[in-house]
Amino acid sequence: MIVIALLQAATGSTRLGEPNRIAMGFFFAFIAVTLGITYWAARRTRTTEEFYAAGRTVTAGQNGFALAGDYMSAASFLGIAGLVSTTGFDGLIYSTGWLVGWPVVLFLIAEPLRNLGRYTFADVVAARLRQTPVRIAAALGTLATVLLYLIAQMVGAGGLIRLMFGIPYEQAVIVVGIAMLAYVLFGGMIATTWVQIVKAGLLLGGALLLALMVLWRFDMNPAALFAAAAARYGDAVLAPGRLVSNPLDAISLGMALMFGTAGLPHILMRFYTVPDARAARKSVFYATGLIGFFYLMTFVLGFGAMVLVGPETIRGVDPGGNMAAPLLAEMLGGTPLLGFIAAVAFATILAVVAGLTLSGAAALSHDLWVNVVRHAHADAKEQLRVARVATILLGVGAILLGITFKGQNVAFMVSLAFAIAASANFPALVLSIFWRRCTTAGAVASMVVGTAVTLALIWLSPTIQVDVLGRTDAWFPLKNPALITIPLSFAVGIVVSLVSAEGARSDTAILDRQMLLGSRPAREG
Amino acid sequence: MEDSHEEVRVLARARWRIAILLTAIMVAMYFGFIALIAFDKPLLATPIVPGLTVGILLGVLVIVVSWLLTWIYVRWANTHYDARLEALRR
Numbered sequence: 001m002i003v004i005a006l007l008q009a010a011t012g013s014t015r016l017g018e019p020n021r022i023a024m025g026f027f028f029a030f031i032a033v034t035l036g037i038t039y040w041a042a043r044r045t046r047t048t049e050e051f052y053a054a055g056r057t058v059t060a061g062q063n064g065f066a067l068a069g070d071y072m073s074a075a076s077f078l079g080i081a082g083l084v085s086t087t088g089f090d091g092l093i094y095s096t097g098w099l100v101g102w103p104v105v106l107f108l109i110a111e112p113l114r115n116l117g118r119y120t121f122a123d124v125v126a127a128r129l130r131q132t133p134v135r136i137a138a139a140l141g142t143l144a145t146v147l148l149y150l151i152a153q154m155v156g157a158g159g160l161i162r163l164m165f166g167i168p169y170e171q172a173v174i175v176v177g178i179a180m181l182a183y184v185l186f187g188g189m190i191a192t193t194w195v196q197i198v199k200a201g202l203l204l205g206g207a208l209l210l211a212l213m214v215l216w217r218f219d220m221n222p223a224a225l226f227a228a229a230a231a232r233y234g235d236a237v238l239a240p241g242r243l244v245s246n247p248l249d250a251i252s253l254g255m256a257l258m259f260g261t262a263g264l265p266h267i268l269m270r271f272y273t274v275p276d277a278r279a280a281r282k283s284v285f286y287a288t289g290l291i292g293f294f295y296l297m298t299f300v301l302g303f304g305a306m307v308l309v310g311p312e313t314i315r316g317v318d319p320g321g322n323m324a325a326p327l328l329a330e331m332l333g334g335t336p337l338l339g340f341i342a343a344v345a346f347a348t349i350l351a352v353v354a355g356l357t358l359s360g361a362a363a364l365s366h367d368l369w370v371n372v373v374r375h376a377h378a379d380a381k382e383q384l385r386v387a388r389v390a391t392i393l394l395g396v397g398a399i400l401l402g403i404t405f406k407g408q409n410v411a412f413m414v415s416l417a418f419a420i421a422a423s424a425n426f427p428a429l430v431l432s433i434f435w436r437r438c439t440t441a442g443a444v445a446s447m448v449v450g451t452a453v454t455l456a457l458i459w460l461s462p463t464i465q466v467d468v469l470g471r472t473d474a475w476f477p478l479k480n481p482a483l484i485t486i487p488l489s490f491a492v493g494i495v496v497s498l499v500s501a502e503g504a505r506s507d508t509a510i511l512d513r514q515m516l517l518g519s520r521p522a523r524e525g
Numbered sequence: 526m527e528d529s530h531e532e533v534r535v536l537a538r539a540r541w542r543i544a545i546l547l548t549a550i551m552v553a554m555y556f557g558f559i560a561l562i563a564f565d566k567p568l569l570a571t572p573i574v575p576g577l578t579v580g581i582l583l584g585v586l587v588i589v590v591s592w593l594l595t596w597i598y599v600r601w602a603n604t605h606y607d608a609r610l611e612a613l614r615r
């Protein structure tokens with residue numbers, strides 16, 4: 001209650017942060033619809049193939065929306081709108097950065113992944129190599145990525161829901177955790193896919209509605225909006241400013257975003273839900289279009305919030321600027337639109353968290369339990385049971401981590417998750433797909449070194465030393481280590497492979513063929 | 526079997542070349558944009574029409590061209606690549 005009073009004192013008129021009946025209504029409608037979907041999906045989820053891969057029946061168009069839903073997190077909607085509204089052009093650097101990984105996913109990863117694997121990206125790395133060491137190393141990279149991303153989303157969720165609905169932080173985290181657990185546990189990938197599709201539709205629809213309402217005030221001309229921003233806050237808002245002061249920092253962040261997208265386990269897992277490589281390929285084209293369209297709208301939303309709400313008001317509500325889009329909604333459409341956009345932001349977080357949990361559960365159960373502990377000798381019933389136990393572990397873990405990290409600065413964890421995905425998962429995936437001399441030792445060394453050095457350099461970087469621990473300087477100069485760790489991880493993989501050459505394999509021709517043509521029937525294991 | 530394996534390798538190389546070429550274009554475009562942000566801020570601040578600077582236009586273009594590149598690849602794969610895959614399957 002004190003928080004709400006302070007918010008009102010700071011902002012004067014906003015109803016943000018009050019328990020908002022309309023927001024609650026939209027929110028419960030979303031929960032009701034998605035739980036209905038989960039009930040429907042639960043009756044179709046009897047095998048591991050249905051639990052992890054929706055029975056491979058998702059169409060290219062549906063998967064395009066689901067990929068967009070999995071990828072567009074609250075960071076992209078609220079974070080970029082906030083960044084643009086308070087810094088102008090500098091925020092747009094993120095709008096482009098978050099998109100450019102998708103063509104790389106399409107050109108290098110999507111089709112071989114679909115043809116060689118079954119549930120996780122470790123299936124692909126392990127296809128030509130020895131199962132046990134590769135799967136342990138790949139699970140390490142997957143779980144590191146998933147846990148960091150989960151913490152960032154859960155802490156973000158708790159904070160946002162408190163700001164938007166006035167619900168206490170811990171309750172908000174528990175509500176998110178339980179709803180997400182219900183989707184994944186009972187509905188598996190079928191429910192998760194449809195939650196992503198509903199969420200992507202809501203997010204794109206909500207952003208489009210806001211963007212059109214902003215443009216309506218500027219004769220539907222974006223340039224007029226940008227000119228109004230420049231007239232009020234100076235020409236500097238339309239040009240690069242302080243955010244990218246160090247070119248190496250900018251390039252390093254760009255590398256993490258571009259190649260990290262191609263190493264995110266929850267994104268890669270989606271390619272197994274479609275029937276074949278052709279559908280996987282088309283789904284990336286749809287997803288890139290949807291996500292690109294969304295980021296183009298962030299240009300309008302960000303500058304719209306700058307001109308119509310004002311950077312001072314936005315910073316007054318939340319110093320990070322995250323409330324720019326909800327405040328813009330309230331300014332344009334009053335409490336009803338605020339309620340709708342708040343519920344959309346909530347749905348966004350919930351869906352991303354569900355996708356992350358499912359991919360983490362697949363690494364624990366499919367990679368570690370079934371293939372490492374049981375050496376691929378687990379029957380179908382056991383596989384499904386272990387997958388559900390792993391889901392509960394991750395869901396409870398996410399709730400506990402969310403509560404543990406309350407009030408901590410976790411913004412860096414998303415970029416750290418991208419850095420690990422880019423340095424641990426992506427190089428091993430590319431080497432194992434495209435380079436036939438890649439060996440088990442090479443792939444494992446690449447993944448382990450990629451994960452370990454990324455974690456170490458982030459710890460020594462200004463991101464932790466200055467921003468979190470409050471020291472004056474850091475040993476490692478870059479905020480994001482990808483510039484060092486991606487080439488290092490490739491180099492380690494190549495050098496170790498050359499040193500540890502394995503004998504020629506008898507099934508090379510079969511695997512080459514499978515990489516292009518896919519396999520049917522699928523091998524068990 | 527040997528002939529078929531040779532065809533698989535030829536087709537794999539063809540896809541690899543396209544994939545590398547398009548990835549290289551993508552990398553050059555995006556890091557070119559980042560390099561301009563880092564090294565030529567005045568150019569990006571130049572207005573084209575009131576409200577629209579070179580920087581904003583290039584930002585929009587990076588997104589649109591990325592999507593066009595995925596379209597080019599999907600076009601190539603759906604028409605040329607899939608036909609050759611189909612021939613290999615038979």
